[in-house]
Amino acid sequence: MKELIFIYNAKSGLYQAAVDWTHKIISPGTYECSLCSLTYGNLGKYNKWSKFLETINMNKSFIYDDQLSDLDFYNNESLPCIFLRKDNNYSLLLTSDELNNSENLDNLIDLIKKKLFN
Numbered sequence: 001m002k003e004l005i006f007i008y009n010a011k012s013g014l015y016q017a018a019v020d021w022t023h024k025i026i027s028p029g030t031y032e033c034s035l036c037s038l039t040y041g042n043l044g045k046y047n048k049w050s051k052f053l054e055t056i057n058m059n060k061s062f063i064y065d066d067q068l069s070d071l072d073f074y075n076n077e078s079l080p081c082i083f084l085r086k087d088n089n090y091s092l093l094l095t096s097d098e099l100n101n102s103e104n105l106d107n108l109i110d111l112i113k114k115k116l117f118n
Helices: 014-026 034-039 047-055 065-070 096-100 105-117
Strands: 002-008 059-064 081-086 089-094
Touching: 002 034, 002 065, 034 096, 034 105, 047 105, 059 065, 081 096, 081 105, 089 105
Parallel strands: 002 059
Antiparallel strands: 002 081, 081 089
């Protein structure tokens, strides 16, 4: 069984979503979660991102930094990041640096495809 695990550098909850939404409008350059910025706009998840995720035939989990204590495999990696789980083995698929250096959603999608399918 394979699973992609997306870990955001943001907190969970409706209140925090409103704070993040405001932050991305007022000061997008200082927003700390590149994974959020690349995959979500001010009106929600980008359609292109949703469609891409549907093409990946594996489970997907979306975790926020205030939920990290629930993860046995997480070892203080910089956030955001993406893990790949194969059976009970976890590996870091994309680092924080790789996500932070992604210029746009197309670049992120290409990077994920390259890591998964090459």
